[in-house]
Amino acid sequence: MGSISHDEDKLPTLRWGIIGAGLISSWFVKDLVLSRPEAQAKHIIAAVGSSSREKGRAFVAEHAPSIDPAIYGSYEEVYADPNVDIIYVGTPHSFHKKHALDAIKAHKHVLCEKPFTINAHEASEVLSAAKQEGVFIMEAMWLRFRPLVAELRKQIFDKKVIGDLRRTFCDFGLAMDLGSLPPDSRLKSQALGAGSLLDIGIYSLTWGLLTLDNKTGDEAEHVDIAGMQTIRDGIDITSTMVLKYPNNGRQGVLTSTLDLQSGSTFCRIEGSEGYIEVSGIAPSLPSAFTVHRTGTKGSETKSSDDKQSTEEVFKFEDPGFGFYFEADAVALDIAAGRLESEVMPHAETLRVLKILDEVRRQGGARFPQDVA
Incomplete structure (x- = not known):
């Protein structure tokens, strides 16, 4: 897992790997590349994983043409990328468990879209794996961070x-x-x-x-x-x-x-x-x-x-959609060595x-x- 660096303004910098090239991922990426005077962190889209490189290139060209991430035709390549600190899981609900577990196995931090998993049983399995591996993980209920x-x-x-x-x-x-x-x-x-x-x-x-x-x-x-x-x-x-x-x-x-x-x-x-x-x-x-x-x-x-x-x-x-509020919070937590969020703790996801x-x-x- 790559180290979390700091820019000249002492903001924590987080390098993201995006899993899934659908609507929710497009909103997330658009927000992360916005220039914001009150930003609490610096975000870099380091990699995008999709079902094909062609789809990944089209995703970046349409939603974030100003960036030049690594584009992969598989999710596994994103997990393996040493320049990625954290995986954003923006795939359909039923795949959240597998993709979060795969990212955890690769020792990456995880921000997984809501609902975190299909049910509480799956969530318990994923959260236990993250705890065992010692990585940060959070459900991306962005509403709570506004x-x-x-x-x-x-x-x-x-x-x-x-x-x-x-x-x-x-x-x-x-x-x-x-x-x-x-x-x-x-x-x-x-x-x-x-x-x-x-x-x-x-x-x-x-x-x-x-x-x-x-x-x-x-x-x-x-x-x-x-x-x-x-x-x-x-x-x-x-x-x-x-x-x-x-x-x-x-x-x-x-x-x-x-x-x-x-x-x-x-x-x-x-x-x-x-x-x-x-x-x-x-x-x-x-x-x-x-x-x-x-x-x-x-x-x-x-x-x-x-x-x-x-x-x-x-x-x-607020400019954009507002996904950057949760992204900033995640960056601050990881920079401080925390493995879960106080705003959206694991116990709240399970509840x-x-x-x-x-x-x-x-x-x-x-x-x-x-x-x-």
Whole structure:
């Protein structure tokens, strides 16, 4: 594994090997080559691995023409490249386990796209291998690293702007024409982890977890889970998760669907003294949240003469998509010798997957990789 160097500005430098040349990898690479004045690390795309060199060259030419990485026609060549410090796994869900394990075996650090694996059983195997090999590994739930999320949690948990938390609602819907896709499409195949839950429902779940509890992983509160799914051709088209926190009665109603498009305001967090609405292109790409404070009698105060504003908008205009926030955090962790992230620790990855597993158990969606 290559050493982590530092440039003249003392920023940690991380050399990436990209596995997979699909949409998510294109977004990630575009973000990493952006020039950012507030960057916390320097990122180098050292290698790109695809099913063919031709596909790899086309990927770089379209999405990052300013760089000149090594281009390989296999993933194994990326793992073996001594100029690569860390592997970014951007392949379909069902391949995450294999590709992460292969990277770990080559003693590379790993940033693996969400969902980390198909289920919690697979995740445990991968995390154990990383621990044994002594490499850094993290699930790429980029949402958790956005400044918007940090500010939102500060307003909720530190400043308590809406009082005692009561409920969170979040919906992620994409209107997908699944009928036009072939049976082996990753959006339709059970073997590839298709369905709304793992693809987009994981974001709705994450919004619920982030806004109903200030802790993560092993420190998080226990939640009771109810799951319902509408299954069509073997995959969940619509999923609903209800979380209940027995200690305080908080609830989360979290949904996903491939039948309908969700609106620009996709999340609502309610408390004893008001509510917060989160908006943006999608739950994966939030750009603002608005705090609505209620009056003393429980109704929203409308008077413009009121000295204390009852509505406050927080806007975040980040360049690109925002993948660089997690990439910077990974670089800082590795430079400091840490093997897991405090923001997205291994225990949180396992907790999320266990919840998703339970939703599928109750709702009926099954994958070939599931343990009986």
